[in-house]
Amino acid sequence: MKKTIYLVGGGGHCVSAIDIIEQEDKYKIGGIIDLPDRVGEKVLGYEIIGDDSEIKKYAKTDNYFLITMGQIKTCKKRRQLAEMISAFGGRLATVISPLAYVSKHSRVGSGTIVGHTATIAAGVSIGMNCIINTKAVIEHNVKLGDYCHISTAAVLNGESKLENGVFLGSNAMVKHDVRIGEGSVIGAGVSVFQDLPAKSYLKCKVCSH
Numbered sequence: 001m002k003k004t005i006y007l008v009g010g011g012g013h014c015v016s017a018i019d020i021i022e023q024e025d026k027y028k029i030g031g032i033i034d035l036p037d038r039v040g041e042k043v044l045g046y047e048i049i050g051d052d053s054e055i056k057k058y059a060k061t062d063n064y065f066l067i068t069m070g071q072i073k074t075c076k077k078r079r080q081l082a083e084m085i086s087a088f089g090g091r092l093a094t095v096i097s098p099l100a101y102v103s104k105h106s107r108v109g110s111g112t113i114v115g116h117t118a119t120i121a122a123g124v125s126i127g128m129n130c131i132i133n134t135k136a137v138i139e140h141n142v143k144l145g146d147y148c149h150i151s152t153a154a155v156l157n158g159e160s161k162l163e164n165g166v167f168l169g170s171n172a173m174v175k176h177d178v179r180i181g182e183g184s185v186i187g188a189g190v191s192v193f194q195d196l197p198a199k200s201y202l203k204c205k206v207c208s209h
Contacts (some may be wrong), residue, residue: 002026002028003028003064003093004027004028004029004030004064005027005028005029005030005063005064005065005066005093006029006030006032006033006063006065006066007029007032007046007054008029008032008033008052008065008066008067008085009032009033009067009068009069009070010033010035010041010043010068011034011069012068013131014032014043014068014069014127015043015044015068016134017066017068017113018043018046018094018128019086020095020115020116020158021066021095022131023097023099024095024096024098027064027095030058030063031048032047033048033051033052033054033055034044034051036037036051036088037158040089050082055081055090058090059088059089063090063091064090064093065092065093065111066111067111067112069081071142071147071149071167072149072185072192073167074165074183075149075164075183076105078129078147079129079165082111082128085176088140091110092128092129093111094108094109094110094113095112095113095114095198096114097114097115097117097118098207099117100114100115100116100120100132101118101119102118103122103124105122106121106122106123106124107124108120108126109128110129110205111129111130112126112127112128112129113131113132115131115134115135115136115152116134116135118132118134118135118136118138119137119138120132120138121138121140121158122140123142124138124139124143124144125142126148127146127147127148127164129143129146130146130148130149130150131148131149131150133150133151133152133154136151136154137154137158138150139157139158140158141158141159142158142160142161142162143160143161144156144161144180145162145163145164145166146164147164147165148161148162148167150164150168151168151171151172153170154168154169154170154171154172155174156168157176158176160174160179162179163179163180163182164182164183165182165183166180167184167186169187169188169190169204170189171188171189172186172187172191172192173192174186175192178195178196179196180191180192180195180200181195181197182197182198183198183199184200185201187203189204190202190203
C-alpha cells in the first residue's frame with residue numbers, strides 16, 4: 001500500500017515534483033501546502049489543502065512530506081519548512097525519478113528529489129533536502145551538503161564538494177576537485193575552476209541572474 005505524501009510549495013518546482021512522484025509510483029499525493037489565499041486551487045489536479053499552519057496536523061499521521069519549493073538566492077525558507085516538519089515529528093520522503101541513474105554505490109539523503117535523466121555516479125554523497133534537476137550530472141565521489149539545488153543540465157565533476165545551501169544554475173559546471181562554500185550562488189552557464197568561499201555569487205554569463 002502506498003504511503004501518502006504532502007507537498008509543501010505549489011509553484012513551478014511543485015509541477016516537476018508531481019510528475020516525478022507519479023512516475024516513481026511509490027507515494028500517493030494527499031495534497032499541497034501553500035499560501036492561505038491559494039487554498040482550493042489545484043496544481044496538475046492536486047488540491048492546495050492548507051497553509052504552513054496545517055503541517056502539524058498532517059505530520060501526526062503516517063505520512064511523508066516533500067518540500068516542493070525551489071531556491072535561488074537562499075535556502076532559508078526550505079530549511080525553515082524542513083525544521084518545522086521535523087519538529088512536529090513528520091518524515092521527509094526521498095523521491096527519485098525512475099528515469100534517473102543513481103549508482104548503488106551512492107547515498108541520497110532524506111527530503112531530496114532527483115529529476116528525470118539525472119546521473120548520480122558511484123561514490124557520490126548527497127545531503128538532505130537537495131534538489132537535483134533534470135539532466136544534472138553528478139560525477140564520482142562528489143559530496144553535496146544539505147539544501148543544495150543543482151539545476152537542469154548542470155555538471156559537477158569528480159571529487160568536487162558543495163557545502164550546505166549552494167545553488168548551481170542551469171548548464172553550470174564545476175571542475176574536478178573544486179570546493180564551493182556554504183550558501184554560494186552560481187549562475188546559469190558559469191564554469192567554476194577554483195575553490196570559492198562561503199556566500200560567493202557568480203553571475204550568469206549572458207544576463208544578470
